[in-house]
Amino acid sequence: MELEIKKLVKRFGGITALNGISLRLSGNELVGLIGPNGSGKTTLVNTIGGIHQPSDGEILFDGRKIASLKPNRIARRGIGRTFQVTRAFRRMTVMENLLVPALALHPEKGRAFWKERAREVLDFLTMDHLRSDFARSLSGGQQKLLELGQVMMTDPDLILLDEPFAGVHPKLMETIFDYITTLHEQGKAFIVISHDMTSIFTLSQRLVVLNYGNIIADGDPESVKYNESVIEAYLGEEE
Amino acid sequence: MSTKPRLQLNLPALFSKRILQWGAALILLVVALFVPTFVETYRLHVIIIAYFYAILSSSWSLLAGYAGQFSFAHVAFMAIGAYTTGMLGKHFGWPPLVGIVFGVVMAGAVGIAIGALVLRFKPAYLALFTIAFSEILRLLIRGETQLTRGDHGLHLEPLLGADVISRVPYYYIMLAILVGTLLFMHWLVRSRIGLFLRAVREDEQAAAARGVDVVRYKVLAFAITSMIAGLAGAFYGHYVTIISPNMMVLTQMGLVMAMAIIGGVENLIAAALGGILIQVGLEELREFGAWRLVIFGALLMLILRFARNGLLTPLFRLMFGLGPRAELRKDTATVPEESAPVAEGVTADGA
Numbered sequence: 001m002e003l004e005i006k007k008l009v010k011r012f013g014g015i016t017a018l019n020g021i022s023l024r025l026s027g028n029e030l031v032g033l034i035g036p037n038g039s040g041k042t043t044l045v046n047t048i049g050g051i052h053q054p055s056d057g058e059i060l061f062d063g064r065k066i067a068s069l070k071p072n073r074i075a076r077r078g079i080g081r082t083f084q085v086t087r088a089f090r091r092m093t094v095m096e097n098l099l100v101p102a103l104a105l106h107p108e109k110g111r112a113f114w115k116e117r118a119r120e121v122l123d124f125l126t127m128d129h130l131r132s133d134f135a136r137s138l139s140g141g142q143q144k145l146l147e148l149g150q151v152m153m154t155d156p157d158l159i160l161l162d163e164p165f166a167g168v169h170p171k172l173m174e175t176i177f178d179y180i181t182t183l184h185e186q187g188k189a190f191i192v193i194s195h196d197m198t199s200i201f202t203l204s205q206r207l208v209v210l211n212y213g214n215i216i217a218d219g220d221p222e223s224v225k226y227n228e229s230v231i232e233a234y235l236g237e238e239e
Numbered sequence: 240m241s242t243k244p245r246l247q248l249n250l251p252a253l254f255s256k257r258i259l260q261w262g263a264a265l266i267l268l269v270v271a272l273f274v275p276t277f278v279e280t281y282r283l284h285v286i287i288i289a290y291f292y293a294i295l296s297s298s299w300s301l302l303a304g305y306a307g308q309f310s311f312a313h314v315a316f317m318a319i320g321a322y323t324t325g326m327l328g329k330h331f332g333w334p335p336l337v338g339i340v341f342g343v344v345m346a347g348a349v350g351i352a353i354g355a356l357v358l359r360f361k362p363a364y365l366a367l368f369t370i371a372f373s374e375i376l377r378l379l380i381r382g383e384t385q386l387t388r389g390d391h392g393l394h395l396e397p398l399l400g401a402d403v404i405s406r407v408p409y410y411y412i413m414l415a416i417l418v419g420t421l422l423f424m425h426w427l428v429r430s431r432i433g434l435f436l437r438a439v440r441e442d443e444q445a446a447a448a449r450g451v452d453v454v455r456y457k458v459l460a461f462a463i464t465s466m467i468a469g470l471a472g473a474f475y476g477h478y479v480t481i482i483s484p485n486m487m488v489l490t491q492m493g494l495v496m497a498m499a500i501i502g503g504v505e506n507l508i509a510a511a512l513g514g515i516l517i518q519v520g521l522e523e524l525r526e527f528g529a530w531r532l533v534i535f536g537a538l539l540m541l542i543l544r545f546a547r548n549g550l551l552t553p554l555f556r557l558m559f560g561l562g563p564r565a566e567l568r569k570d571t572a573t574v575p576e577e578s579a580p581v582a583e584g585v586t587a588d589g590a
Binding site: 049050051070071072075076081083087088089090091092096099100101103104105107111150154 | 431434435437438441442444445446447448449450451452453
């Protein structure tokens with residue numbers, strides 16, 4: 001897996017959300033993406049995922065341009081994602097939620113194969129007992145897990161997680177943390193956005209910090225923790 | 240305090256859901272097959288028209304209820320089917336069956352064109368565009384009198400020829416079209432296409448992020464339902480033998496939508512039964528004059544306010560045990576058992 005972002009710009013009217021960002025990920029890196037509110041984290045993930053078209057710059061995935069592709073084509077290339085506010089298909093069962101990405105991306109394997117695979121994924125997420133329930137009946141944390149399950153179904157090389165720990169029961173947060181670690185050990189690359197500093201500093205091999213659409217720090221968690229620009233972005237300038 | 244055991248008819252526990260559903264459908268079909276033996280000619284005509292509306296309301300429910308696409312042009316596509324076969328017959332002398340096929344194809348082609356044009360935008364655009372399209376088409380048909388005979392109405396050949404006066408064969412043909420289209424739509428919603436359509440209805444962006452080609456499936460649903468409406472319209476034209484632009488006024492579209500909503504817009508059978516019951520009901524209440532429309536309007540408002548799944552869908556849920564299986568539960572339901580047990584009463588199938 002290789003993701004290369006070159007001088008990426010995203011403007012919304014007069015507001016520049018991403019201001020010429022360049023970033024490179026390779027192998028199975030687990031990158032944490034942090035920054036104050038409005039720094040452009042979700043915009044970056046949405047632009048990589050195809051929900052936003054970049055105003056300028058390039059995104060290459062495994063050497064091929066993906067910046068102008070629709071989200072479904074990007075998913076087909078091997079990039080999976082979850083959303084900041086969970087967007088499971090609420091009036092569909094847990095099993096159906098898992099079948100959607102699988103049958104959309106690999107219909108040739110057939111429904112029976114994917115149902116079997118869905119049971120494995122649900123087992124992994126300890127959610128098999130909920131497979132016949134509608135997604136709307138799940139708690140917020142369970143819906144986060146379900147989204148993770150949707151991503152796992154299609155075995156993407158790069159997984160983008162937008163606030164996977166937000167609003168989740170502390171015990172379930174640990175569970176999600178463990179699942180991410182396990183998948184990472186299995187060879188998946190991650191970009192994880194989080195405001196939960198304890199989790200993201202523990203989880204990440206590398207931290208990228210955004211502020212006002214610019215990367216202000218990029219390195220191992222320990223060096224980022226004491227970076228002056230980062231401290232300033234979070235706490236403000238000293239008088 | 241002792242409690243008396245209550246006698247409960249728990250049909251889902253007695254039979255599997257699938258057997259119950261198909262059994263009920265079979266009973267309805269058998270009753271429908273015998274209708275011509277105990278119904279007089281006029282009422283048989285009313286029921287044929289009711290089946291026509293059932294095709295329209297159920298196909299609209301596929302589009303709106305399953306795919307989440309709110310179109311106001313469904314009766315316009317019905318009219319395209321009717322006028323295509325009518326004009327081919329009048330100007331080129333084509334036989335009704337060939338005309339019907341072309342009517343269906345034309346409705347589908349226009350459906351694809353409109354779908355490709357509008358369905359990549361937000362749903363509100365589809366609603367506005369289809370209202371405008373319906374009105375433009377209606378005015379075009381009114382104006383092009385040399386082609387369509389405008390408000391004078393276009394005469395069509397009877398499907399079975401002028402010699403067949405009995406309505407019974409027409410009854411069975413309309414019933415066959417209704418059953419055929421319902422079976423086809425049922426298959427469609429249970430296929431992966433149906434799965435994707437429901438995902439698109441729930442959240443277009445999320446469906447796209449999961450790999451669903453959103454525009455493609457929306458256009459597909461739009462084209463299929465347009466073709467079904469075109470088929471209904473083409474056959475209707477060759478049954479009533481005269482069609483006019485009045486068949487596609489917005490109030491007709493409102494009627495079809497009301498039938499689907501009152502029956503249950505997210506259930507094909509409920510929407511079809513809504514069409515039949517309302518058409519027959521309006522006819523039976525004809526002696527009340529304009530008051531029947533007032534009652535009908537009030538019923539519609541009450542249903543929109545208090546029974547958003549329509550009247551029949553909750554009934555089906557009660558009879559066949561359809562619907563959601565578990566209530567909102569806490570996060571603790573998924574965390575390891577030693578720290579928090581699974582919520583009480585929640586089992587693998589939510590039973």
